[in-house]
Amino acid sequence: xxxxxxxxxxxxxxxxxxxxxxxxxxxxxxxxxxxxxxxxxxxxxxxxxxxxxxxxxxxxxxxxxxxxxxxxxxxxxxxxxxxxxxxxxxxxxxxxxxxxxxxxxxxxxxxxxxxxxxxxxxxxxxxxxxxxxxxxxxxxxxxxxxxxxxxxxxxxxxxxxxxxxxxxxxxxxxxxxxxxxxxxxxxxxxxxxxxxxxxxxxxxxxxxxxxxxxxxxxxxxxxxxxxxxxxxxxxxxxxxxxxxxxxxxxxxxxxxxxxxxxxxxxxxxxxxxxxxxxxxxxxxxxxxxxxxxxxxxxxxxxxxxxxxxxxxxxxxxxxxxxxxxxxxxxxxxxxxxxxxxxxxxxxxxxxxxxxxxxxxxxxxxxxxxxxxxxxxxx
Amino acid sequence: xxxxxxxxxxxxxxxxxxxxxxxxxxxxxxxxxxxxxxxxxxxxxxxxxxxxxxxxxxxxxxxxxxxxxxxxxxxxxxxxxxxxxxxxxxxxxxxxxxxxxxxxxxxxxxxxxxxxxxxxxxxxxxxxxxxxxxxxxxxxxxxxxxxxxxxxxxxxxxxxxxxxxxxxxxxxxxxxxxxxxxxxxxxxxxxxxxxxxxxxxxxxxxxxxxxxxxxxxxxxxxxxxxxxxxxxxxxxxxxxxxxxxxxxxxxxxxxxxxxxxxxxxxxxxxxxxxxxxxxxxxxxxxxxxxxxxxxxxxxxxxxxxxxxxxxxxxxxxxxxxxxxxxxxxxxxxxxxxxxxxxxxxxxxxxxxxxxxxxxxxxxxxxxxxxxxxxxxxx
Numbered sequence: 001x002x003x004x005x006x007x008x009x010x011x012x013x014x015x016x017x018x019x020x021x022x023x024x025x026x027x028x029x030x031x032x033x034x035x036x037x038x039x040x041x042x043x044x045x046x047x048x049x050x051x052x053x054x055x056x057x058x059x060x061x062x063x064x065x066x067x068x069x070x071x072x073x074x075x076x077x078x079x080x081x082x083x084x085x086x087x088x089x090x091x092x093x094x095x096x097x098x099x100x101x102x103x104x105x106x107x108x109x110x111x112x113x114x115x116x117x118x119x120x121x122x123x124x125x126x127x128x129x130x131x132x133x134x135x136x137x138x139x140x141x142x143x144x145x146x147x148x149x150x151x152x153x154x155x156x157x158x159x160x161x162x163x164x165x166x167x168x169x170x171x172x173x174x175x176x177x178x179x180x181x182x183x184x185x186x187x188x189x190x191x192x193x194x195x196x197x198x199x200x201x202x203x204x205x206x207x208x209x210x211x212x213x214x215x216x217x218x219x220x221x222x223x224x225x226x227x228x229x230x231x232x233x234x235x236x237x238x239x240x241x242x243x244x245x246x247x248x249x250x251x252x253x254x255x256x257x258x259x260x261x262x263x264x265x266x267x268x269x270x271x272x273x274x275x276x277x278x279x280x281x282x283x284x285x286x287x288x289x290x291x292x293x294x295x296x297x298x299x300x301x302x303x304x305x306x307x308x309x310x311x312x313x314x315x316x317x318x319x320x321x322x323x324x325x326x327x328x329x330x331x332x333x334x335x336x337x338x339x340x341x342x343x344x345x346x347x348x349x350x351x352x353x354x355x356x357x358x359x360x361x362x363x364x365x366x367x368x369x370x371x372x373x374x375x376x377x378x
Numbered sequence: 379x380x381x382x383x384x385x386x387x388x389x390x391x392x393x394x395x396x397x398x399x400x401x402x403x404x405x406x407x408x409x410x411x412x413x414x415x416x417x418x419x420x421x422x423x424x425x426x427x428x429x430x431x432x433x434x435x436x437x438x439x440x441x442x443x444x445x446x447x448x449x450x451x452x453x454x455x456x457x458x459x460x461x462x463x464x465x466x467x468x469x470x471x472x473x474x475x476x477x478x479x480x481x482x483x484x485x486x487x488x489x490x491x492x493x494x495x496x497x498x499x500x501x502x503x504x505x506x507x508x509x510x511x512x513x514x515x516x517x518x519x520x521x522x523x524x525x526x527x528x529x530x531x532x533x534x535x536x537x538x539x540x541x542x543x544x545x546x547x548x549x550x551x552x553x554x555x556x557x558x559x560x561x562x563x564x565x566x567x568x569x570x571x572x573x574x575x576x577x578x579x580x581x582x583x584x585x586x587x588x589x590x591x592x593x594x595x596x597x598x599x600x601x602x603x604x605x606x607x608x609x610x611x612x613x614x615x616x617x618x619x620x621x622x623x624x625x626x627x628x629x630x631x632x633x634x635x636x637x638x639x640x641x642x643x644x645x646x647x648x649x650x651x652x653x654x655x656x657x658x659x660x661x662x663x664x665x666x667x668x669x670x671x672x673x674x675x676x677x678x679x680x681x682x683x684x685x686x687x688x689x690x691x692x693x694x695x696x697x698x699x700x701x702x703x704x705x706x707x708x709x710x711x712x713x714x715x716x717x718x719x720x721x722x723x724x725x726x727x728x729x730x731x732x733x734x735x736x737x738x739x740x741x742x743x744x745x746x747x748x749x750x751x752x753x754x755x756x
Contacts, residue, residue, distance in 0.1 A: 056605035229636030258607030
């Protein structure tokens with residue numbers, strides 16, 4: 001009767017507080033590079049949006065109609081025909097809405113392992129049981145999903161198929177087809193979380209799962225290609241489910257900031273976001289290359305790492321019985337930071353893993369940070 | 379296993395869509411008057427906030443430190459000593475966080491009857507049982523609360539004690555003391571939802587429940603005194619609970635828009651919000667008076683209504699077996715709208731009730747709208 005939820009804070013967000021000392025070179029947070037924000041363009045967009053008094057008023061829960069059209073057109077242009085989306089307060093809110101609408105005590109949710117830890121947090125809060133599905137260099141392993149579906153009967157599968165958090169890996173096109181088939185055969189809903197998909201530094205785009213399966217809830221975000229401070233995400237789902245999720249959003253926050261939505265709509269109409277993303281990709285690609293190039297001289301023999309085609313992250317596994325949480329304490333004394341991998345596991349953590357983000361530091365800073373990290377790891 | 383939440387949309391939000399025809403004079407929505415927004419001041423605040431690149435970045439879940447300080451100081455200045463608050467995406471989110479953290483299947487929540495319907499929505503989604511507590515012209519009736527506490531053992535009491543939604547009534551100071559005592563004696567948490575408290579048109583302030591009871595979660599909002607489009611609210615609670623609610627907010631949306639928070643902090647630092655509220659109160663008070671003055675000639679004999687000292691709403695009860703939902707259809711044909719009262723009841727609705735909002739229309743529009751309403755009600 002006097003229940004208060006027992007909850008644990010995100011280790012990454014707690015870590016961000018620890019690593020905010022200016023002398024620390026942090027590879028911990030999944031932060032976009034602030035110097036690459038189009039601050040002038042965004043400020044101009046707010047200024048233009050705020051010439052209309054209506055942007056200060058309450059607004060429909062579904063979101064700004066102009067922004068919904070612009071987002072739907074962008075998705076359609078990227079090969080995912082989209083008639084409507086629900087605008088959310090960042091794609092984290094989309095995850096929370098899905099969790100509220102579709103999970104609860106007794107529900108089972110399957111997740112790629114390792115996976116985005118705030119998704120795990122969100123699912124845990126509903127009381128649902130989380131079951132891991134194996135992944136390898138090509139992403140989630142379909143045979144593992146078949147086995148989990150047969151034994152655990154999950155209602156939902158959550159994954160970040162493109163440039164995953166935390167691994168940076170991309171699910172191959174062949175596996176996507178197979179996973180869509182499994183979902184169709186077993187009444188499984190897929191949550192395709194895609195905040196990084198447009199940040200590709202080499203190779204060519206893989207079709208989204210949502211283009212192969214009607215049972216997919218597709219989540220997108222302005223945070224990695226625009227600005228996370230605006231807290232704008234979107235959710236694409238079949239019409240019935242979109243309506244349910246809209247009602248859940250009414251109770252969650254009535255609607256997302258009218259001001260931020262209007263500014264984003266103006267920004268998208270007045271600016272060439274693709275050109276901005278091309279600039280981001282050129283710079284982030286160079287940062288990725290710098291980090292990958294430094295890894296052999298940074299890590300002990302036997303260390304393995306992912307080789308991301310895009311996104312923000314490299315995932316490492318140290319040899320032997322290394323514990324990256326212990327190593328982090330040493331790293332912080334050397335003014336460098338990363339995220340220990342354990343928190344990204346749903347059940348049994350691999351303590352020898354860790355996540356490095358290469359987007360928020362310049363090539364020079366990456367060089368210096370990796371040199372500091374070498375002193376810790378070698 | 380394949381649960382999808384069964385949810386009902388808010389009748390008020392659905393109604394807002396119906397009443398958006400420009401020829402309709404709507405007393406339905408609880409909307410602030412757009413012509414009274416300080417659009418220039420707000421636009422200037424965004425422009426200044428957006429000179430700092432950091433406002434586009436991820437930010438702490440707790441909220442912008444400057445805004446938290448400014449809000450805490452304002453609360454302290456209003457007689458509620460406050461050391462910290464959690465910034466929320468509108469006060470609706472604060473309600474949702476409290477519901478997630480403190481309710482669930484098997485939990486019992488007591489609510490003043492009638493009450494804010496999006497609170498009812500929020501509580502229902504958790505699977506908690508909602509039990510009504512009677513109210514009269516002086517607000518929630520303590521003897522009814524005693525009886526509900528004894529028989530139902532709720533863990534939480536939700537109410538809007540000042541200028542309530544939907545009734546406009548204010549809980550008397552004497553009753554507040556009594557309710558704080560009941561809460562202390564029975565381990566009852568109080569959720570004091572106070573979006574309207576600063577919109578007082580006569581009489582003097584009544585101390586908040588939170589100043590009388592440590593077991594109070596106090597919710598405030600920028601929506602009624604500033605601009606709802608910015609989606610900024612705050613939550614004041616004992617430190618332990620504030621920390622739990624902050625973690626729940628991490629999962630809900632990571633944090634509220636950095637841009638909107640920074641703009642609000644600049645606005646509060648650069649402008650005299652109290653002077654703005656004084657202007658709002660002068661205009662809204664005149665609108666209140668116009669609506670109250672028109673009521674005797676608008677309604678049939680035997681109709682009763684509340685006599686609000688502030689806020690946005692008048693609550694009516696029609697005589698006999700009137701059904702305000704049926705009357706609304708007739709009203710819409712006369713290009714005037716209100717909210718039927720049934721949805722504000724937790725259990726057994728009183729179909730003869732209805733809510734009128736007086737803030738969003740000018741005195742002239744109120745005169746015309748009430749004349750249209752008279753044709754429907756008389």
